[in-house]
Every structure is written in C-alpha cells, then in structure tokens.
Amino acid sequence: MIEVQDITKTYRLGSVEVPALCGVSFRIERGEVVAIMGQSGSGKSTLMNILGCLDLPTSGQYYLDGKNIAGMNEDELATIRNQKVGFVFQMFNLLPRMTVLRNAELPLMYNGRHQYKEARQRAEAILNAVGLADRMNHRPTELSGGQQQRVAIARALINEPALILADEPTGNLDSSTGAEIISLLLGLNKERGLTLVIVTHDSTIASQAQRVIRLRDGLIENGGGGLSHEIL
Amino acid sequence: MKFYRLFIEALESLNANKMRSMLTVLGIVIGVAAVIAMISIGRGAQASIASRIESMGTNLVYISPGSTSEGGVQTVAGSAGTLTLDDAEALADLPNVVAVSSQTSNFAQVVYQSQNTRTRLMGVTPDYETVGSLTLEDGVFISADDQKARSLVVVLGSSVADDLFGGTGGVVGQKVRLNGQPYEVIGVLASKGGTGFMNQDDQVFIPLSTALYRLVGGFRFRGSSVISQITVKASSPDVVDQVVNDVTLLMRERHGTIEGADDFTVTSQEATIDAATQVADTMTIFLGGIAGISLAVGGIGIMNIMLTTVTERTHEIGLRKAVGAKRRDILLQFLVESVVLSLAGGLIGAAFGWGTARLMGQIEFSGSTITPVVGLDSVLLATLFSMAVGLFFGIYPATRASRLQPVEALRYE
Numbered sequence: 298m299i300e301v302q303d304i305t306k307t308y309r310l311g312s313v314e315v316p317a318l319c320g321v322s323f324r325i326e327r328g329e330v331v332a333i334m335g336q337s338g339s340g341k342s343t344l345m346n347i348l349g350c351l352d353l354p355t356s357g358q359y360y361l362d363g364k365n366i367a368g369m370n371e372d373e374l375a376t377i378r379n380q381k382v383g384f385v386f387q388m389f390n391l392l393p394r395m396t397v398l399r400n401a402e403l404p405l406m407y408n409g410r411h412q413y414k415e416a417r418q419r420a421e422a423i424l425n426a427v428g429l430a431d432r433m434n435h436r437p438t439e440l441s442g443g444q445q446q447r448v449a450i451a452r453a454l455i456n457e458p459a460l461i462l463a464d465e466p467t468g469n470l471d472s473s474t475g476a477e478i479i480s481l482l483l484g485l486n487k488e489r490g491l492t493l494v495i496v497t498h499d500s501t502i503a504s505q506a507q508r509v510i511r512l513r514d515g516l517i518e519n520g521g522g523g524l525s526h527e528i529l
Numbered sequence: 530m531k532f533y534r535l536f537i538e539a540l541e542s543l544n545a546n547k548m549r550s551m552l553t554v555l556g557i558v559i560g561v562a563a564v565i566a567m568i569s570i571g572r573g574a575q576a577s578i579a580s581r582i583e584s585m586g587t588n589l590v591y592i593s594p595g596s597t598s599e600g601g602v603q604t605v606a607g608s609a610g611t612l613t614l615d616d617a618e619a620l621a622d623l624p625n626v627v628a629v630s631s632q633t634s635n636f637a638q639v640v641y642q643s644q645n646t647r648t649r650l651m652g653v654t655p656d657y658e659t660v661g662s663l664t665l666e667d668g669v670f671i672s673a674d675d676q677k678a679r680s681l682v683v684v685l686g687s688s689v690a691d692d693l694f695g696g697t698g699g700v701v702g703q704k705v706r707l708n709g710q711p712y713e714v715i716g717v718l719a720s721k722g723g724t725g726f727m728n729q730d731d732q733v734f735i736p737l738s739t740a741l742y743r744l745v746g747g748f749r750f751r752g753s754s755v756i757s758q759i760t761v762k763a764s765s766p767d768v769v770d771q772v773v774n775d776v777t778l779l780m781r782e783r784h785g786t787i788e789g790a791d792d793f794t795v796t797s798q799e800a801t802i803d804a805a806t807q808v809a810d811t812m813t814i815f816l817g818g819i820a821g822i823s824l825a826v827g828g829i830g831i832m833n834i835m836l837t838t839v840t841e842r843t844h845e846i847g848l849r850k851a852v853g854a855k856r857r858d859i860l861l862q863f864l865v866e867s868v869v870l871s872l873a874g875g876l877i878g879a880a881f882g883w884g885t886a887r888l889m890g891q892i893e894f895s896g897s898t899i900t901p902v903v904g905l906d907s908v909l910l911a912t913l914f915s916m917a918v919g920l921f922f923g924i925y926p927a928t929r930a931s932r933l934q935p936v937e938a939l940r941y942e
Binding site: 346349351352371372375376378379380384386390392394395403404406407408413452456 | 534542849934935
C-alpha cells in the first residue's frame with residue numbers, strides 16, 4: 298500500500314545543505330493505523346510532506362497504491378493528492394468565505410469527474426457521517442474547534458482516498474474534543490478500512506495506533522534506542 | 530474547475546472585500562469612461578467640421594493667390610495681388626465648370642445707429658449665391674444690375690443681422706454704414722450654423738464691382754483688377770479632380786509659372802475637408818490616448834490589488850493545492866477574478882462614458898454644441914480593452930499564485 302525505500306531529503310539553506318531525512322524505509326499496509334512520533338527537527342514534518350505528495354524526496358523511492366511518486370511532476374502530484382490522499386491539519390485549514398458544505402466538496406471541484414449535484418450529495422452524506430448534518434450551511438467561523446476539525450475530516454474523505462494523513466489533528470483542541478476526533482478517525486478506519494497515518498506528540502494517541510514509527514535526526518529509531526531502519 | 534464555479538468563487542472573494550473591489554473597479558470605470566467620452570467628442574467635432582465645410586457648397590474648387598490661403602482662411606484683398614478678374618473670366622471657359630465666382634475679402638466695421646460689429650466683408654459676383662450654396666432668409670441676393678451699377682447694397686449674414694438689429698425681421702430696407710459709406714440692406718441670409726473662424730454667418734456681401742472700385746480702391750495687376758479668391762463650381766463631384774487639373778494648367782499658362790513656383794494655389798473642397806478631418810482625427814487619437822493612460826493606471830490598480838490578494842491568500846492557495854488544485858486551476862482562479870474586476874469596470878465605464886458624452890453635447894462651445902458620436906465600436910473597443918487590461922495586469926499576480934509551492938504556502942501565516 299505504502300512503501301518507502303531509503304528516502305532522503307536535503308534542504309538547501311544558502312550554500313549549506315541541511316539533511317532532514319537520511320534514509321528512511323518502511324511499509325504501511327492497507328487499513329493500518331500508524332502513528333509517527335518524534336521531537337521537532339526529527340524530520341517528521343518532512344516525512345509527512347513526502348507521504349502526502351506535497352514534496353518530493355531528494356533520493357529514494359515512494360510507492361503509494363502501486364504508483365511511484367518520486368519523479369512525478371507538479372501536476373501529476375496534484376492529481377495524486379486529489380485522488381489518493383486526504384489531509385487533516387492541526388489548524389483545520391478551512392476556507393472562511395465558504396459554507397461547511399462548500400469546504401467539504403472542495404476536492405471534488407478539482408477532480409473534474411463529478412457533476413455539481415452528485416458532488417453536493419456526496420458532501421452531504423459525508424457531513425452526515427461526521428455528525429454535522431445540521432451545520433452544513435454555516436461558515437467555519439460559526440463552528441467550534443471540534444466541529445471545524447470534523448469538516449476537515451469530511452473534506453479529507455470526500456474523494457475516497459487511499460490514505461488519510463492527520464498532522465497533529467488534536468493539537469488545537471482541548472483533550473476531550475481531541476479524544477472525540479481521534480475516536481472518529483479510528484471509527485472511520487474500522488468502518489471503511491481507511492489507512493490512517495497520524496503525526497502526533499501525544500503518547501496516548503500513539504498508544505491507540507497499531508504501530509508507532511519514531512523518528513530522530515532524520516532516521517527511524519527502533520525500540521532499543523540505537524539508530525537503524527525499522528525492521529518490518 | 531468548471532468555469533461557472535470559478536466565476537462564482539471570484540464574485541465571492543471580491544464580495545469579501547467590497548470596499549477594496551469597488552475602488553479598484555472605479556479606476557477602470559474612470560479610464561473606460563474617459564476613453565469613450567473623449568473619442569465620441571472627437572468624432573463629434575470631426576463630423577461637425579466636415580458638415581460645416583460642406584455647408585459652404587459642394588463640388589467647389591478654390592483658387593487663391595500665393596500660398597497664403599489655407600484651410601478656408603482667406604487672404605486680405607491685395608496682400609498677394611496676383612489673381613485678377615481676367616483670370617476668372619478665362620476659367621469660366623473650361624469644360625465641366627458650371628459657375629465661376631470672383632471674390633474680394635476684407636474686414637470691415639458695420640454700423641447701424643449705435644450698434645456696430647466687425648465682420649468679414651466679401652465682394653462677390655451674383656454667381657456666389659449658387660457657388661456658396663447660400664439661402665436667403667429675407668430679401669434678395671446681389672443682382673447683375675447691382676454688379677453693373679456698383680450699387681451700394683449689402684446682404685447680411687444672419688449673425689451680423691442679429692448683432693446689429695437683434696433679429697432678422699424687418700432688416701431689409703434699412704441702411705448700415707460700411708467703413709463710413711451708407712449701404713442699403715437688400716437681403717439677409719439664413720443661418721448655416723457655423724462657429725469660430727469658419728463661421729459662415731458672420732460675414733456680409735456687397736457687389737464685387739462696388740468692393741473693387743468704391744470700397745477697396747482697385748489694385749491693378751497685368752491690366753486687370755486684383756481679387757482675393759476665385760471659386761469654381763464643377764458640374765459634379767466626379768470631375769472635381771479633372772477641374773483642379775485643368776484650372777492649374779490654365780493658370781500656369783496665364784501666369785507663366787512652373788510647378789513648384791506657382792503664384793496661386795488651387796484646392797478642392799474635398800481636400801479642405803480631408804485636411805480638417807485629419808486634424809480632428811489627430812485630436813481624437815490624442816484625446817483617446819490621454820484617456821487610455823488613465824485606463825492603464827486603472828490596470829495597475831488591479832495588479833496592485835491582485836498582488837495583495839495573492840499574498841493574503843497564500844495559505845488558501847496552499848490548501849487548494851494540497852487538495853488537488855493544479856497550477857492551471859490557481860492561475861485561472863486569479864485571472865478570472867481580475868477579469869471580473871476589469872470587465873465590471875468596463876461595463877460601468879461604458880455607461881458612464883456614454884452619459885458623459887451626452888452631457889458634454891449639451892455644453893456650448895463658442896456658440897454651438899458638438900453632437901458626440903458614441904459608436905457601438907468604441908463601446909465594444911473600450912470593454913474589450915478593459916478585459917485585456919484585466920488579463921494583462923492579472924497574469925503576473927495569477928502566475929505568482931500558481932507557482933507557490935504547497936508546502937511553503939501552507940506554512941505561511
């Protein structure tokens with residue numbers, strides 16, 4: 298499902314090369330729930346961007362749903378993001394001018410396959426599923442943080458992606474709302490068999506995942522504390 | 530994304546910043562309105578100049594002494610005294626010539642009781658009524674008898690009659706003084722509606738013989754009386770060029786001059802209209818160009834606002850890209866927004882320009898109004914041009930937006 302082979306990423310700051318990932322390999326199977334943990338600067342944001350096809354690795358291979366992502370151009374990446382990846386961000390990232398319904402159906406607008414009516418029906422169905430049936434015509438600013446994150450989850454789900462990437466999904470929520478969001482995501486994983494990758498600092502969230510990938514200094518850290526590639 | 534969705538989203542985002550959008554549109558409104566108003570005023574001026582020259586008569590060929598007569602301004606009699614009555618008589622024998630009129634032209638003070646005015650004094654032959662396409666409001670024109678007898682009679686232009694008598698009624702039969710001599714008014718002309726130096730109503734006519742022998746005093750050249758202009762009427766517009774040619778050859782023969790050293794000038798009515806409309810044309814382009822600058826300034830306003838918008842919405846662009854927007858989608862989104870701005874400005878501006886032109890048509894310029902000509906083409910041109918302005922000035926901000934990298938755009942606060 299997801300196969301990462303010896304991925305490196307190096308940023309260039311002026312003339313200095315800063316390595317962010319130094320050779321990371323792992324596999325994630327369909328329907329798995331995986332937490333990615335690590336200190337800031339460990340390379341987890343970089344890994345997140347590459348997994349989400351927002352950025353390309355400097356070297357190495359990345360197969361998502363059988364397609365090799367490394368070497369794709371910008372527009373091909375956009376198509377892959379649209380069809381295969383659903384994002385849930387810490388800051389929700391909803392468009393304030395648009396209603397909840399329009400926010401949820403936004404990915405369909407860039408999909409080109411769906412008619413207006415069909416898009417609307419799908420958005421309504423998914424908002425129903427995340428418990429926002431009565432908030433569809435509100436603006437995001439009229440909703441609580443937890444409700445906003447539910448809209449974001451609905452938006453992530455609408456194109457039936459292969460992978461949901463949640464980047465600190467509870468980082469802006471109080472603990473009980475955060476727990477609700479996590480259980481919503483885990484419920485979707487069970488019901489729909491979604492593959493779920495959660496980046497988090499929170500060990501209680503990580504403990505609910507089937508597997509934890511810990512990063513340190515651009516490498517995967519195994520349980521023994523030594524630095525090596527995670528053995529699958 | 531489908532076009533109508535782009536359009537709706539553009540309207541939504543412009544609506545989110547109403548004041549800013551309105552001010553930006555205003556820049557385009559002013560530009561387009563100025564272009565349309567200026568072009569229609571220019572065209573109106575052109576049309577009125579052409580019709581004024583045409584009102585002097587059609588199929589006309591003018592022969593003036595030297596090169597001191599251009600664009601309808603006549604030389605003061607005797608200033609280049611090379612044109613004589615004998616020349617005029619000779620020209621009458623040319624083919625395709627239906628009438629020849631000789632004129633002297635001078636300025637004179639016309640006095641009636643306590644009223645007086647300075648006007649152009651034309652000494653003309655009876656033919657001039659035909660040649661100059663004159664219409665009488667009252668009375669008669671100068672007759673062959675008046676010409677023969679060198680009578681002290683005068684025909685007044687309508688604005689001269691207005692100035693002296695406050696109207697054209699009851700003027701015939703009155704006596705006026707021209708340079709001190711008493712003349713009887715035998716006719717008043719109908720108004721031709723002219724203005725400025727071309728005003729066909731601000732002149733008076735006396736018999737040519739009177740002008741030559743009683744008033745001016747009679748310069749002689751090659752044994753004949755000097756006149757200031759000969760007007761020849763051709764039989765039809767088609768033969769005007771032929772007549773110009775024949776007249777030129779005959780005059781060269783009579784005056785013994787060669788091409789390039791002529792002591793006379795032959796111009797046709799057509800050439801005069803061409804020259805005058807060309808001037809008006811240049812003026813139209815000039816005015817339109819200045820107005821165009823304001824349209825360009827409006828376009829820069831759009832670019833400025835679009836750049837601000839792109840910066841403000843960096844995060845949004847990042848998100849849209851994350852959920853699958855391609856470069857093209859983002860480019861189109863911002864282009865549509867700037868074109869919507871400029872097109873709205875163009876349409877409102879076209880309406881405003883039309884209104885302004887109509888309003889300016891009501892204002893009198895030195896006694897007459899210019900009827901502005903608002904063509905569909907100038908409205909179309911200004912609207913299309915404003916759209917092009919939106920595209921041109923929108924393309925840079927839109928390209929900038931489309932090139933943003935999703936990772937960096939999402940990180941932008």
